[in-house]
Amino acid sequence: MPKTQPTTSNVGSASDTTRDPVRSADAQIGKVASLLGGLDAAPTRAQPAASSLLDSAELALENKLVQVRLGIASSLFAALLAKHAPTAHHSLRVALSCSAWAAMLGLSDGDEDCLEVAALLHDIGKIGVPDSILHKGAPLTSSEWEIMRSHPVIGERILSSAPAMTPVAKLVRSTHERWDGGGYPDRLVEDQIPMGSRLIAVCDAFVAMTESRPWRRTLSFDEAAGELRRCAGTQFDPELVNAFCAFVLPDLVTDSDPDAFLASRKPAQSI
Secondary structure, three states: OOOOOOOOOOOOOOHHHHHHHHHOOOOOOOHHHHHHHHHHHHHHHOOOOOOOOHHHHHHHHHHHHHHHHHHHHHHHHHHHHHOOOHHHHHHHHHHHHHHHOOOOOOOOOOHHHHHHHHOOOOHHHHHHHHHHHOOOOOOOOOHHHHHHHHHHHHHHHHHHHHHHHHHHHHHHHHHOOOOOOOOOOOOOOOOOOOOOHHHHHHHHHHHHHHHOOOOEEOOHHHHHHHHHHEEEOOOEEEEHHHHHHHHHHHHOOOOOHHHHHHHOOOOOOOO
């Protein structure tokens, strides 16, 4: 792990599974369970000795919220997988990338958990986008893009229905904002955008560029990193782009091998 990484806080055989959609879905949900399993260990690994009844009550509440949040996240991911598997697979890769980044940052346990769950569910609002748009194998028209751009707000509404997911919902709403204020839905500028949303935006763009799309070629890691640098200061937080390329990219899990990354995580501990 690089020792010069800056501290950040306040994140506000494929033949069988591809032929059997149920087994394929189970396999993807299993990967999510492994990812989320690493999160529910967080309060345990950093659990201080309670010095008072108040400390004990606060810790118990935090642990309960984590359990609720992870259960909701797993269920929503399963729903997204059933709606549009490519979007779910993309979301999983974004979550894995954010998880690798979060491990290098000095985040609190709560901020790290929130970031990883928000990354996994950043596209959950696409549940409300028509299938004709989600499944279109060609570039979207301007009117279709207008509908697609509603998904962060839809995602926020879905997540906000559960009080434990309120911090996650805030991050999801802002994952498509731009550093220069040209994003959506709120046209936030620079530090107005929550830190967690800015982190997810960088990982989301990198993963998207290195994935296959019917209408364009897949970029190499170096080409995608070049695009991030080109858009630093306009689309993305320039400091985060520099940090991603310097510290995260060299150790990033490849697009085709999420299992290797998951296998490297410590076994989940019960709360």
